[in-house]
Amino acid sequence: MTGDVAAPTVGAGGCHLFSGCGFPAxxxxxxxxxxxxxxxxxNFTKPELVAILCAIIVIAFFWVAFAKPKVIPGRLQxxxxxxxxxxxxxxxxxxxxxxxxxxxxLLVSLFFFIFLCNLMELIPVIQFPVMSRISFVVPMxxxxxxxxxxxxxxxxxxxxxxxxMWPRGVPWPVYIILIPVELLRFFVIQPFTLGIRLFANMxxxxxxxxxxxxxxxxxxxxSIGLLFAAGSAVMVLFVFLLELLIDVLQAFIFTTLTAxxxxxSLEAQH
Amino acid sequence: MSTLAAAATTTLQINxxxxxxxxxxxxxxxxxxxxxxxxxEAMARQPEATGRISLYMWIGFSxxxxxxxxxxxxxxxxxxS
Numbered sequence: 001m002t003g004d005v006a007a008p009t010v011g012a013g014g015c016h017l018f019s020g021c022g023f024p025a026x027x028x029x030x031x032x033x034x035x036x037x038x039x040x041x042x043n044f045t046k047p048e049l050v051a052i053l054c055a056i057i058v059i060a061f062f063w064v065a066f067a068k069p070k071v072i073p074g075r076l077q078x079x080x081x082x083x084x085x086x087x088x089x090x091x092x093x094x095x096x097x098x099x100x101x102x103x104x105x106l107l108v109s110l111f112f113f114i115f116l117c118n119l120m121e122l123i124p125v126i127q128f129p130v131m132s133r134i135s136f137v138v139p140m141x142x143x144x145x146x147x148x149x150x151x152x153x154x155x156x157x158x159x160x161x162x163x164x165m166w167p168r169g170v171p172w173p174v175y176i177i178l179i180p181v182e183l184l185r186f187f188v189i190q191p192f193t194l195g196i197r198l199f200a201n202m203x204x205x206x207x208x209x210x211x212x213x214x215x216x217x218x219x220x221x222x223s224i225g226l227l228f229a230a231g232s233a234v235m236v237l238f239v240f241l242l243e244l245l246i247d248v249l250q251a252f253i254f255t256t257l258t259a260x261x262x263x264x265s266l267e268a269q270h
Numbered sequence: 271m272s273t274l275a276a277a278a279t280t281t282l283q284i285n286x287x288x289x290x291x292x293x294x295x296x297x298x299x300x301x302x303x304x305x306x307x308x309x310x311e312a313m314a315r316q317p318e319a320t321g322r323i324s325l326y327m328w329i330g331f332s333x334x335x336x337x338x339x340x341x342x343x344x345x346x347x348x349x350x351s
Contacts, residue, residue, distance in 0.1 A: 200342070204342045
């Protein structure tokens with residue numbers, strides 16, 4: 001590379017396809033966007049636009065579906081009921097049981113918002129999973145964290161909740177490790193991993209998809225030719241299907257773990 | 271001969287991020303294999319419990335997968351530039 005003083009490098013932010021600097025490997029720079037417009041010192045970027053779009057779509061869909069509910073549902077209401085009942089039966093009932101039905105609104109909103117935001121990774125023009133920026137994940141994880149702590153302290157009392165974090169009937173030397181570990185789990189590890197799981201999955205998925213898509217075009221530009229580019233295109237298809245699975249799974253897991261954490265706050269675990 | 275002796279030495283550059291991910295993928299690789307293997311065995315022993323087993327299988331998979339993905343993501347987070 002010492003001879004090529006004119007070629008832009010990846011680190012300088014100028015390396016693109018077909019501009020003579022080799023393979024423009026997707027990295028952190030693909031997750032930073034130039035602002036669409038700036039208000040004062042607030043930059044409005046594409047991820048924020050996509051997040052607002054997802055929120056509007058989810059709100060509008062459920063609003064319209066349940067605006068005038070009929071006993072014999074029309075098409076949109078049927079679809080809305082399908083979604084709500086699926087979340088209730090697959091996510092809420094296994095962890096919380098019937099008396100957890102008052103948390104259905106939270107779980108339905110979380111599931112469909114996260115699912116739609118994740119799906120934005122695959123839709124052609126948008127192609128960016130909102131949750132791959134940690135700033136969109138942190139409020140959701142923080143909401144769940146504050147909620148389950150509040151419910152735990154409200155339902156079991158301050159000392160009751162904390163003392164229920166470790167099981168009874170264990171030989172006393174084990175408590176030396178068990179108590180800090182359980183405190184750490186409830187107060188630090190659970191919210192952290194809840195957020196990071198979603199973030200890392202979406203980050204890695206977007207990175208994978210970008211790598212293979214850029215590689216397809218890059219290999220076409222070389223003299224190697226069509227065969228390798230076709231191989232990369234097949235990988236794009238596989239990663240697309242994998243990401244479809246991961247999108248649904250991550251939304252499901254986030255919502256399920258929210259229900260599980262709420263359930264463990266509502267009644268003593270041990 | 272002197273030109274050979276004066277040839278430049280190249281230093282080995284190791285991308286520790288990639289090495290870190292490779293090491294981080296060992297544990298979850300075994301773990302996810304265990305999760306799915308036991309789930310398949312359980313479903314084979316009792317096919318009517320397939321729904322419940324597959325629910326826990328997906329939960330276990332995502333909890334294990336996060337460790338491998340952290341190995342992929344953390345080098346980007348702590349990248350110097």
